[in-house]
Amino acid sequence: MPGTERGGRLLILGGTGEARELAAGAVDDGMDVVSSLAGRVQRPRLPVGEVRIGGFGGVDGLADYVRAERISCVVDATHPFAATMTRHAVAACAASSTPLLRLRRPPWSPSAGDDWFRLPDMAAAADYVATRRGRVFLTTGRQDVGVFAGVTDAWFLIRVVDPPSALLPPNAEILSARGPYRHDDEAALMTAHRITTLVTKNSGGALTRAKLDAARELGIEVVMVERPVEPAGLVAVDDAASALAWVRTVIRR
The missing domain is CATH 3.40.50.1000 (HAD superfamily/HAD-like)
Known part of the structure; x- marks a missing residue:
């Protein structure tokens, strides 16, 4: 049943390795996890836990899904260039009063000898x-x-x-x-x-x-x-372990 007291209900906007790592950790923690994939890859690597594939229908559709599924919190672990999904997540979580975390891997930096x-x-x-x-x-x-x-x-x-x-x-x-x-x-x-x-x-x-x-x-x-600019004020971490710690705190609170 969605939103069980045992572990809360986590929605991961995924498709990345960090998203799969977070899903595995959250499932091990006893959480009810749903990973959402955009469906742009024909044979995606699937995370553990429940998986849904396809869009939500914009901001309103995502907000409605979060409410209907009684999502405890959302982690946007999409690709750093999935700018539209990140904007939608910010707006939908604000509309549904749902805690949101951005999980984004650090960008590359040039080393000596790079051109x-x-x-x-x-x-x-x-x-x-x-x-x-x-x-x-x-x-x-x-x-x-x-x-x-x-x-x-x-x-x-x-x-x-x-x-x-x-x-x-x-x-x-x-x-x-x-x-x-x-x-x-x-x-x-x-x-x-x-x-x-x-x-x-x-x-x-x-x-x-x-x-x-x-x-x-x-x-x-x-x-x-370079990466697109993300919405201001996002709470963000750069690895799955930190994201899991945040999710634990939010769900227990």
Whole structure:
């Protein structure tokens, strides 16, 4: 039954490794956990506990779900670039008077020897790549591929989990793969394809960090798209252990 006294009812807006780690810890704690996935990946890695897949229908739909399911608290553990979901979570939790925590992994920072060119969004990255030409390793996910469709003077190796549905750049090869990725494999891949520019989002985390280390080792420039700005005033932590501690405090209170 939703909202049992034994452990409370936690809604995790997930899809990330941190979300799965939090779900496992909360279930071990005896909590009633629901993890919500957007459904954008065909074969997602599923967390333990109850899972729902698909959108809520905007802010009102999420607020209604929280009320109907008697959710004790919400942890937004979505991807750092899932800006719309984060805004919806803030508004829905405010409307339903539900405690909200943002679980976001720390961003990557350049190390000595890195050649990073930081840009605010994907459109700026596409404009920059168009001026550089060369051979591009595009690792921003399938939803952003279409932004680069008009870049005609560069060759792209596009790595995605699921095939992109958007229009592709005219000179492109699709590589279907899922992390984690090993440093040696990343270096070999970029060497074999004679990559001159790596384009990525500042997602953070260890799962896909190896490409940055390999790029530094090979002297490849990195176009780093920075994270979108999140709503002000969010209570946030950067690891699952801290999120679980917060959930315990809220539910026990």
